[in-house]
Amino acid sequence: MGRQFQAVCKTLERHHHQASQLIPILQAVQGEYSYLPQDVLNYVASALDVPAARVFGVATFYAHFALEAKGKYVVRTCDGTACHVKQSIPILEAVRKKLGLSETVKTTPNLLFTVETVACLGACGLAPVMVVNDEVYGQMTPAAAVQVIEEIQAKELAAAQGAVIAGGVQ
Amino acid sequence: MISQEATVVGPRRPSVSARRVIVCAGTGCVANGAYKVFDAFRAQLQAAGIDVAVELQGEGKFSFALDREKLHDQPPAPSPAATGILAVTKSGCQGFCQMGPLVTVLPDGILYNKVRPGDVEEIIRCTLQNHQTVERLLYVDPATGTHCHGTATIPFYERQQRFVLKECGTIDPESLAEYISTGGYTAARKAFVEMTPEQIVQEVAASGLRGRGGGGFPTGRKWEAARVQKNDQKYVICNADEGDPGAFMNRSVMEGNPHSVLEGLIIAARAIGATETLVYVRTEYPLAVKRMRQAVTDATAAGLLGKNVFGSGAALHCEVMEGAGAFVCGEETAMIASIEGQRGMPRPKPPFPAQSGLWGKPTIINNVETLAHVVRVIRDGAANFRKLGTPGSPGTKTFALTGHVANTGLIEVPFGTTLGEVVMNIGGGVTNDAGARTGECFKAVQIGGPSGGCLTEAHLGLSLDFDSLRGVGAMIGSGGLVVVNKQTCMVAMARFFMEFTQRESCGKCVLCREGTKQMLALLDDVIEGRATADTLQLLEHLAKAVQIGSLCGLGKTAPNPVLSALRHFRHEYDAHVLHKCCPAGRCKALAKPEIDPTKCRGCTLCARKCAVNAISGEKKKPHRIDPEKCIKCGVCHEVCKFDAVMGFGN
Numbered sequence: 001m002g003r004q005f006q007a008v009c010k011t012l013e014r015h016h017h018q019a020s021q022l023i024p025i026l027q028a029v030q031g032e033y034s035y036l037p038q039d040v041l042n043y044v045a046s047a048l049d050v051p052a053a054r055v056f057g058v059a060t061f062y063a064h065f066a067l068e069a070k071g072k073y074v075v076r077t078c079d080g081t082a083c084h085v086k087q088s089i090p091i092l093e094a095v096r097k098k099l100g101l102s103e104t105v106k107t108t109p110n111l112l113f114t115v116e117t118v119a120c121l122g123a124c125g126l127a128p129v130m131v132v133n134d135e136v137y138g139q140m141t142p143a144a145a146v147q148v149i150e151e152i153q154a155k156e157l158a159a160a161q162g163a164v165i166a167g168g169v170q
Numbered sequence: 171m172i173s174q175e176a177t178v179v180g181p182r183r184p185s186v187s188a189r190r191v192i193v194c195a196g197t198g199c200v201a202n203g204a205y206k207v208f209d210a211f212r213a214q215l216q217a218a219g220i221d222v223a224v225e226l227q228g229e230g231k232f233s234f235a236l237d238r239e240k241l242h243d244q245p246p247a248p249s250p251a252a253t254g255i256l257a258v259t260k261s262g263c264q265g266f267c268q269m270g271p272l273v274t275v276l277p278d279g280i281l282y283n284k285v286r287p288g289d290v291e292e293i294i295r296c297t298l299q300n301h302q303t304v305e306r307l308l309y310v311d312p313a314t315g316t317h318c319h320g321t322a323t324i325p326f327y328e329r330q331q332r333f334v335l336k337e338c339g340t341i342d343p344e345s346l347a348e349y350i351s352t353g354g355y356t357a358a359r360k361a362f363v364e365m366t367p368e369q370i371v372q373e374v375a376a377s378g379l380r381g382r383g384g385g386g387f388p389t390g391r392k393w394e395a396a397r398v399q400k401n402d403q404k405y406v407i408c409n410a411d412e413g414d415p416g417a418f419m420n421r422s423v424m425e426g427n428p429h430s431v432l433e434g435l436i437i438a439a440r441a442i443g444a445t446e447t448l449v450y451v452r453t454e455y456p457l458a459v460k461r462m463r464q465a466v467t468d469a470t471a472a473g474l475l476g477k478n479v480f481g482s483g484a485a486l487h488c489e490v491m492e493g494a495g496a497f498v499c500g501e502e503t504a505m506i507a508s509i510e511g512q513r514g515m516p517r518p519k520p521p522f523p524a525q526s527g528l529w530g531k532p533t534i535i536n537n538v539e540t541l542a543h544v545v546r547v548i549r550d551g552a553a554n555f556r557k558l559g560t561p562g563s564p565g566t567k568t569f570a571l572t573g574h575v576a577n578t579g580l581i582e583v584p585f586g587t588t589l590g591e592v593v594m595n596i597g598g599g600v601t602n603d604a605g606a607r608t609g610e611c612f613k614a615v616q617i618g619g620p621s622g623g624c625l626t627e628a629h630l631g632l633s634l635d636f637d638s639l640r641g642v643g644a645m646i647g648s649g650g651l652v653v654v655n656k657q658t659c660m661v662a663m664a665r666f667f668m669e670f671t672q673r674e675s676c677g678k679c680v681l682c683r684e685g686t687k688q689m690l691a692l693l694d695d696v697i698e699g700r701a702t703a704d705t706l707q708l709l710e711h712l713a714k715a716v717q718i719g720s721l722c723g724l725g726k727t728a729p730n731p732v733l734s735a736l737r738h739f740r741h742e743y744d745a746h747v748l749h750k751c752c753p754a755g756r757c758k759a760l761a762k763p764e765i766d767p768t769k770c771r772g773c774t775l776c777a778r779k780c781a782v783n784a785i786s787g788e789k790k791k792p793h794r795i796d797p798e799k800c801i802k803c804g805v806c807h808e809v810c811k812f813d814a815v816m817g818f819g820n
Contacts, residue, residue, distance in 0.1 A: 019511055020511040022511035023491075027453075061676075062494035062495050081572070081573070081666070082652055085654050119415050124416055126267060127573075136197065138198070
């Protein structure tokens with residue numbers, strides 16, 4: 001088995017191996033890996049002595065849990081009511097188009113971007129809202145959203161080139 | 171007996187005469203750059219050598235005084251030091267989110283809005299050093315064009331009556347001492363030291379307080395049901411799983427004044443005899459989670475929670491749990507299942523949670539705002555609480571006012587305030603898609619989110635309270651008020667909510683799981699032009715079946731937006747079904763795109779962008795769209811620089 005389970009073990013210990021603490025445990029695991037890998041779910045199930053189906057059932061029930069790896073930048077457009085009536089869908093469509101993503105393909109192949117919607121971020125006064133990781137962008141337009149993506153892409157490209165140049169100097 | 175109190179009194183607040191600069195650090199203002207403004211204040215005051223105590227109340231907290239030795243080398247600055255120490259602080263959400271970042275200067279009472287880091291120098295020079303107001307940063311009342319100096323004269327604030335939100339925006343949410351300095355925890359102390367559980371429940375029942383989470387169930391009755399249970403273990407849960415899209419009242423209260431929620435929770439626990447409490451917070455609200463956790467830690471250290479609450483010998487513990495993103499968990503029994511580590515699925519009632527709830531023990535679940543109101547009921551008495559509001563719905567209610575309205579934000583008004591007062595006066599009127607107030611673009615208000623309904627122009631005189639709203643087929647819900655203008659399609663709006671409830675249905679009841687899916691498909695038929703004369707009848711029939719055949723509130727109320735839109739905007743549905751036309755021009759499938767020859771300059775851009783070559787025409791002459799070839803994708807409308815492509819809501 002390739003994966004190290006030390007972090008998971010610590011989490012399980014902190015929650016006294018109690019099955020009732022399954023949701024906080026999975027939240028901590030996701031905090032560690034950024035998603036819930038299947039072998040970790042199986043490990044949690046046996047450690048808590050509950051059927052894997054129960055753990056899998058909880059992991060798939062809640063929107064917060066992800067079963068697939070996400071990109072370095074998670075772009076979430078808010079589709080709460082206030083954002084929706086202020087035209088949040090064109091923003092989502094513009095971002096998806098820019099990154100070649102769709103409703104089913106949510107993460108770019110280079111694992112740089114994941115695009116998803118969120119039901120409401122509670123920043124309705126700034127509708128429509130887009131969030132990149134923890135950074136909130138208010139009163140967005142499709143063009144402004146694409147610009148945010150382009151800026152991140154430029155930053156990443158510069159960092160990658162910088163790494164190549166640094167490697168060359170060495 | 172109450173020796174622990176000594177450790178929590180003695181506020182460390184700057185004296186009243188001292189000046190304070192408060193930068194709003196609610197989620198809205200932070201997104202607009204409040205932290206940068208705060209940093210600019212800190213850096214520039216430091217550079218100017220002004221004696222200042224800076225408290226960062228958003229992320230982490232620290233205080234520093236300037237290096238006094240360095241100051242001796244500099245000529246004495248013309249500083250406001252004459253008034254003592256100047257404090258620059260951050261606060262919780264002040265409600266006027268769209269005008270952020272907000273900067274308040276006390277005791278002058280000046281409120282600056284949309285402050286940029288570049289404005290800080292002028293504020294320091296004019297206001298802090300020379301007692302002048304920077305006119306250009308004041309709020310301008312769009313109705314009269316006058317500059318409003320402070321919250322007292324801005325219509326948005328002037329017409330509100332803030333109790334739950336009173337301290338949000340003026341105190342440091344992470345300081346227990348500041349909360350206590352405003353009279354905080356006196357109600358909890360009274361409940362523990364001077365009152366019996368019976369008296370507490372009686373007082374709450376006499377106040378007529380009704381649950382603010384949506385249902386409007388009398389809080390006193392809920393508590394009494396749990397109080398009379400004979401059990402050594404009881405629980406109180408604070409429902410902070412504010413999942414209703416378009417509502418953020420609870421987030422603001424937890425971020426702006428977390429101790430008021432905790433105090434309500436302590437009173438509730440005392441009333442029913444619980445020793446364990448839990449706050450279930452939505453995971454989408456990281457700052458609220460952080461501040462509630464901080465409040466619990468501080469309250470425990472001060473003896474307000476723990477093994478010996480207020481020195482009474484009674485134990486009381488509190489835990490903060492994050493939700494995991496399921497709307498249905500706002501339902502009491504689903505929330506209990508979630509806390510027990512299960513999928514958040516509701517179960518039939520009775521038994522009610524007050525009889526058999528978490529781990530089979532008597533449990534009460536109260537909304538964040540309800541608990542904050544409890545504090546006032548106990549501190550000021552039921553009679554005082556009843557002075558505001560209506561006899562059936564006493565007290566005040568917070569609303570999240572959003573959508574197409576000039577002033578969006580968080581408000582608090584007494585029950586019985588009319589819808590028109592809220593939308594037209596506090597909200598400052600309805601705006602069109604371009605953001606302009608034209609005075610005639612009001613269409614509807616969606617109240618109560620996915621469980622509520624819409625209100626029309628005819629309801630502008632309607633009193634906002636639990637009973638009158640139920641009378642017109644809507645509900646107050648948790649308090650989301652989304653204003654929509656004439657450019658919004660009501661069928662698409664109903665579809666939006668249907669898609670939400672369909673996605674959030676837990677799947678337990680067939681009629682909720684499958685019925686919402688079929689209702690969504692029928693609405694798609696209407697929007698995409700496939701509907702026939704039978705579609706609407708079938709939709710109504712199915713909606714009623716879903717209401718009857720669902721176990722919990724989610725399913726029972728899921729058809730409300732559709733039914734209420736059918737009731738008030740039947741003509742819009744008919745236009746979609748019978749005339750295959752969307753009056754608001756929003757439904758793309760029903761669009762009839764054409765080019766306005768008076769606007770078209772013949773730039774050929776649309777013809778080049780059209781994926782199906784449906785647009786033809788000579789250069790510099792008006793183009794035309796071939797309706798046979800057109801797939802109504804809307805690209806021509808998007809790219810046209812002259813707004814010449816008609817039929818897409820323009």
